[in-house]
Amino acid sequence: MLDVVDLATEEDGLRPALAPVASVSRRQAVLAQIRRGIVVGALRPGDKLTELSLAADLQVSRATVREALGQLAQEGLVVSEPYRGLRVADLDTAALRDLASTRAALDDLAAGAILDDPTGRRLDAVRTAWAAFEATAFDDDPVVRHEGHLAFHRAVWSAAENVVLDQLWPVIQAHITIALAQDQAARHDPERSHRLHRDLVDALESGDEGRVRAAFREHTLTSVDELIALRSAHGTAPETEPAPHGRTTA
Amino acid sequence: MLDVVDLATEEDGLRPALAPVASVSRRQAVLAQIRRGIVVGALRPGDKLTELSLAADLQVSRATVREALGQLAQEGLVVSEPYRGLRVADLDTAALRDLASTRAALDDLAAGAILDDPTGRRLDAVRTAWAAFEATAFDDDPVVRHEGHLAFHRAVWSAAENVVLDQLWPVIQAHITIALAQDQAARHDPERSHRLHRDLVDALESGDEGRVRAAFREHTLTSVDELIALRSAHGTAPETEPAPHGRTTA
DNA sequence: GAGCAGTGGATTGTCAGACAATCGCCGTGC
DNA sequence: GCACGGCGATTGTCTGACAATCCACTGCTC
Numbered sequence: 001m002l003d004v005v006d007l008a009t010e011e012d013g014l015r016p017a018l019a020p021v022a023s024v025s026r027r028q029a030v031l032a033q034i035r036r037g038i039v040v041g042a043l044r045p046g047d048k049l050t051e052l053s054l055a056a057d058l059q060v061s062r063a064t065v066r067e068a069l070g071q072l073a074q075e076g077l078v079v080s081e082p083y084r085g086l087r088v089a090d091l092d093t094a095a096l097r098d099l100a101s102t103r104a105a106l107d108d109l110a111a112g113a114i115l116d117d118p119t120g121r122r123l124d125a126v127r128t129a130w131a132a133f134e135a136t137a138f139d140d141d142p143v144v145r146h147e148g149h150l151a152f153h154r155a156v157w158s159a160a161e162n163v164v165l166d167q168l169w170p171v172i173q174a175h176i177t178i179a180l181a182q183d184q185a186a187r188h189d190p191e192r193s194h195r196l197h198r199d200l201v202d203a204l205e206s207g208d209e210g211r212v213r214a215a216f217r218e219h220t221l222t223s224v225d226e227l228i229a230l231r232s233a234h235g236t237a238p239e240t241e242p243a244p245h246g247r248t249t250a
Numbered sequence: 251m252l253d254v255v256d257l258a259t260e261e262d263g264l265r266p267a268l269a270p271v272a273s274v275s276r277r278q279a280v281l282a283q284i285r286r287g288i289v290v291g292a293l294r295p296g297d298k299l300t301e302l303s304l305a306a307d308l309q310v311s312r313a314t315v316r317e318a319l320g321q322l323a324q325e326g327l328v329v330s331e332p333y334r335g336l337r338v339a340d341l342d343t344a345a346l347r348d349l350a351s352t353r354a355a356l357d358d359l360a361a362g363a364i365l366d367d368p369t370g371r372r373l374d375a376v377r378t379a380w381a382a383f384e385a386t387a388f389d390d391d392p393v394v395r396h397e398g399h400l401a402f403h404r405a406v407w408s409a410a411e412n413v414v415l416d417q418l419w420p421v422i423q424a425h426i427t428i429a430l431a432q433d434q435a436a437r438h439d440p441e442r443s444h445r446l447h448r449d450l451v452d453a454l455e456s457g458d459e460g461r462v463r464a465a466f467r468e469h470t471l472t473s474v475d476e477l478i479a480l481r482s483a484h485g486t487a488p489e490t491e492p493a494p495h496g497r498t499t500a
Numbered sequence: 501g502a503g504c505a506g507t508g509g510a511t512t513g514t515c516a517g518a519c520a521a522t523c524g525c526c527g528t529g530c
Numbered sequence: 531g532c533a534c535g536g537c538g539a540t541t542g543t544c545t546g547a548c549a550a551t552c553c554a555c556t557g558c559t560c
Contacts, residue, residue: 025513027513027514050541051540061514063313063513063516067316067317070317070320074325076417082542083540083541095413098415101359109352113351164348165348167326168352168418168422171414172414175414175417300512302510302511311543312544314544316512316513332513333550333551333552334512334552335512336512
């Protein structure tokens, strides 16, 4: 199911000055592996994940796997049906639209905060993020591109210096991951992705609030519209919510 | 530290027709106890939570406590400093403002979705939630009032029928809980709370989008402003972020 | 007296193995 | 044909143990 390679990969968004060394904890390595499996398509929406087999595949104890799965369930990357098992989450068309509108609202908030900053520090953070994005945008590894993409959007939220926004990010990230993974094979156009995101940065640089708002809104909404179109053409569109999104949470 | 009473309390937002029976899982009971401890002030921001002592107090195994704490950390109700321990989260003034602006953005989104519904089903859900709120608004137990309050706002988001919004709620709920718990003793004015929330429902009933937007925005922003004023007068305002909000997450 | 390595206690991180609880399924008997 | 009870699979929880890490303290050196 999952390859047991490099269980020590790092997925930190930062760029340490000297040594990335290794993953701090085993749990994070498990998280990275499962996420990677979803991104590369080894784990498809609806696939069942059992603690025991994952523990065997990844060579860690069941407790560790269990903690990782709990975290992923809370993010929404997997859904847990109590006593029945966990499955990789799926998003129907309505959920994709929900994701888009929610992202739009929060991107607006973040962009507004970035423009509101008189010191320019927040805009600087965006510039740094953009540089990082450019470094990965044309990488051969789709996982690297995906993580670079997510890191950019996360950095934009982080640049807003809104602690609540930071805390909401993992949930949004999980949903973006699922949405993109489904059609990951179909649409990998690095040039286009690069241009789309540069538009965002350019808009922020211009300082024109209307333009920024429009740019983010279009970025999010059009990409989701394309995803919906793609999958309905592709014929693999779940029309209704496949699982009622049962949460372990409460 | 925590009383070991009624470990089987239920915190479900619904009103089952016949039998609430008992908490489904031990973990949820632990979650409820810790949350309750924070709401009633037995656990104050900055208090250290150790797995071992919690396990002893609550008479469950360390593994169960650990899972609950992990979930609370992801919600942001407690912050985890790796290998050092967990503490009840604290919010400085800036974080309170962040919470307000983020809530405002998402409340806007939810309200818009509710108004957009031609069938009236979503508005009906709000009416139901309002009825439930009224049933708890004047309860003697501050925990019941708190949970009723949260349940109402959650129900408004839920009424929007946006699955992403639903998934974001736990994080927001945790932050609201911390914000309110700090001054829970100072401001319990059920009449006022009842009036403030009825204004929201009335605005939604009117169907006037501008009015709804204004009502929600004012509801959130003014209550946070009051909290900030209260605590700065109270003299217990953490001016800067006390802990850098370290996440276990990734 | 100040700086610094060494040491130990406290706490989390991870492991292994076990048992109970719950679910879906399937065969049995009527 | 269908209620019913057992059965396998999987999660939920427990126990006890050990490793890893951080912090504070100690004692040594200069």
